Amino acid sequence: MAETYLLEMNDIEKQFPGVKALDHAKLKLRAGTVHALMGENGAGKSTLMKCLFGIYKADVGQVIIDGKETNFTGPKNALDNGVAMVHQELNQVLKRSVMENIWLGRFPKKYGLIDHRLMYNKTKEVFDELDIPVDPRTIIGKLSVSQRQMVEIAKAVSYNAKILVLDEPTSSLTQEEVEHLFVIINKLRNRGVAMVYISHKMEEILRISNEVTIMRDGQWIATEKAADLTTDKIIKLMVGRDLTHRFPPKTNVPGDVVLDVQNLTGKYMPSCKDVSFQLKKGEILGVAGLVGSRRTELLETIFGIAHHESGKIIKDGKVVNNKDSRTAIKNGFAMLTEERRATGIFGGMSITFNSVIANIEKYKKMLFLSNGKMNSDTKWVIDSMRVKTPSYRTAIRSLSGGNQQKVILGRWLLTKPDILLLDEPTRGIDVGAKYEIYQLIINLANEGKSVIVVSSEMPELLGICDRIMVMSNGRLSGILNIEDATQEEIMRLAAQYI
Amino acid sequence: MEETKKILNRNWKEFLLDYALYFILGLMIIGVVIADHSFLSLNNMLKILAQASTRGILALGVAGMIVLAGTDLSAGRILGCGAAVSASLLQSVTYASRMYPNILEPINMLIPLMLSIFVCTFFCIINGFGVAKLHMHAFIISLGTQLIAYGVLCLYIDSQKGGAQPIASLDSRYIDFVNGKIGGVFPYLIIYAAICAAIMWVVWNKTTLGKNMFAIGGNKEAAAVSGVNVEKNIMGVYIVAGILYGIASFLEAGRVQSVTTATGLNYDLDAISGCVIGGVSFSGGVGTIPGILIGVVILQVINYSLYYLGVNAYLQYIIKGLIIILAVAIDVRKYIAKK
Secondary structure, eight states, rough: OOOOEEEEEEEEEETTTTTEEEEEEEEEOOOOOEEEEEEOOOSSHHHHHHHHHTSSSSEEEEETTTTOOOOOOHHHHHHHTTTEEEEEOOOTTSSSSSHHHHHTSOOOOEEEEOOOHHHHHHHHHHHHHHHOOTTSSBBBBGHHHHHHHHHHHHHHTTOOOOOOEESSSTTTTOOHHOOOOOOHHHHHTTOOOOOOOOOOOOHHHHHSSSSSEEETTTTTEEEEEEEOOOOHHHHHHHHOOTTTTOOOOOOOOOOOOOEEEEEEEEESSOOSSSHHHEEEEEOOOEEEETTTTTHHHHHHHHHHHSSSEEEEEETTEEEEOOOSHHHHHHTTTEEEEEEEIIOOOTTTSSSHHHHHHHGGGEEEEEEEEEEHHHHHHHHHHHHHOOOOOOOTTTTTSOOOOOHHHHHHHHHHHOOOEEEEESTTTTTTTHHHHHHHHHHHOOOOOHHTTTOOOOOOOHHHHHHOSSEEEEEEEEEEEEEEEEETOOHHHHHHHHHHOH | OOOHHHHHHHHHHHHHHHTTHHHHHHHHHHHHHHHHHHGHHHHHHHHHHHHHHHHHHHHHHHHHHHHHHHOOOOOHHHHHHHHHHHHTBBBOTTOTOOOOOOOOOOOOOHHHHHHHHHHHHHHHHHHHHHHTTTTTOOOHHHHHHHHHHHHHHHHHHHTSOSSOOOOOOOOOHHHHHHHHHEEEEEEHHHHHHHHHHHHHHHHHHHHHHHHHHHHHHHHHHHHHTTTTTTHHHHHHHHHHHHHHHHHHHHHOOOHHHOOTTTTTHHHHHHHHHHHHTTTTTTTTTTTHHHHHHHHHHHHHHHHHHHHHTTTHHHHHHHHHHHHHHHHHHHHHHHHHOOO
């Protein structure tokens, strides 16, 4: 069957140190269609798109647009050639006007000066055509996320984009806003624009898309007509994989309740809303949810980095008020943050420094810090966490991600916490090191510590947790016992309040 | 109901905090006027504006760097160098110990103006190169340039035949050009500053350079992705600043009629304070020309009124310091992400 594709990505391979991010990935896009790209977090969707835009260079494979092999050098180069992307995190100059953001880098001019009237008219023209009710002169930071997203789509249209990638466009939109977005998408489809639609939301995808490509572990799994698919079918294609031997045996036995969180609501939205749950001694509680479900905010609110508006945290029968992280540490909490490089490690500092920093008050001897005690604690961290490092004085950034994570986990254990809050503890860590981290978490639970693990990798939660709570749009949509938990059920709950 | 009340309450407090600086400055000025009614006379006001003129032009240049999320600590010393060049070439030809005894006929004033602009732009290009190409922080590169410019200024002044002495006894044409008044009332200086401000308004609002400057200061990544040549535009902003410094130095030399090694000392800090009071944000990407003018004038009003009221000179420093801290504290809290 001779079919013409506007975009063909064939056999794309991309290797990162320790991971094969893409392995014979492919995508074929027809003009005037919406093509959904699906897969779990980490399945390689974004990497594939980055290869399209030239942000990454594929090791193997070709990108063919309109029959010609293409190699973009970057997003701007792609944009000039009619290939645009609307990112989930919108990259805009928030303090400037809508039209300036659209025409940045190619302002219309008259006599050498910027022609504001022409810029306004051209913007208005695109907005009218797409039915976007926004004044081009508004400061873009004052718009809602959905309006800003529409501005970004309008920008792509103003470049006459023929291929448009929408990355999780509806993740922070209300139902009405989604409807409006779909009207715009349909208009673009009728104009012959080809769209790649990346999303986790099954119903939306089945509604809006013509075709669906599913990826898993960097590989192409299937491309089907949307009309032939059902939600169940998609989930099976997305998650079907072998789980044996990826996790250490579970040996911990949960005891009595140690932590009781009641109706916790963050002060500055978006954050967690009205979340209540209990945590037992020696229990590993997983927190699942889609990107933007406010799992990190929940941990931050418990740990006192984020303020709470209402709700109570009861530990060992007593109400604790974690008004900041220092108080939380004193109250026996510890938190491993999601962005290891930004908020976890002190990159240029030694293993010793990184091990003792959260506990530094304990090493005071008169006015000064006791080196002996700090070194013996560092030794404990290196030994018990099995950190592979040439010496105590090595700068932590020269270790692998897994070893960095072990040091930080050790850092928190030195504060003698009862409750550990772990946010994506295995992110960016290779498979072997992941197993070690899982083993450490289970060992901690064995010792009677209680652990809350936020993770975007569902198999990981299913592999190590006793219970899994699912968040959806800031709210708790359900808590599953591990025996009842399936990926399908978690997915269903994760989409409950969207 | 309860919710709305809470939000309104919060907004009211936020409003008070956001504009606290202007309330305090307003009260101060009212206090001065009550203490001495003559403060409000037309003559006094024009005097203040004239004094603010050269600082204003300098601030227009510095503001560009702050919008780029940088700063310029060297502006004052660069101005000193420019002023020395202008003054030395425009000393009265009848003054025996003038720096250039070979100048026997008064030269065209355009020549020293151009040379001052050239010298100032040269220093700004060093700063711009450091920021744009070497990716240094503007604070550090301009700290270095400040010392270099000061050294150059001292060497230049020291190179006079009679040794280090103020470059004074300037040509009367020059003094008239700078300090003259329309009808003996309205200082030319205010007009020069107004022209510079008007041109800068066009540059900031109507040219690609201006728009790109805001984009780079607001979100460098977004600007680069949109195809803005970040390095070139940063250099452009610094060159424009150099031209403004040059004009300001030419006028300042004529205004004070004597250039020494201390000329320009702390002018950069005054210019930065003026910008910050006028709402140019240190986090970059925010600022307006009218805001800068208001900031510079307010600062000059405070300077002048403290002086007018006979406040102890050392105390004046303390008060100015507090005002700058307050201005920045208020500015910063507008952009803190609340958790």
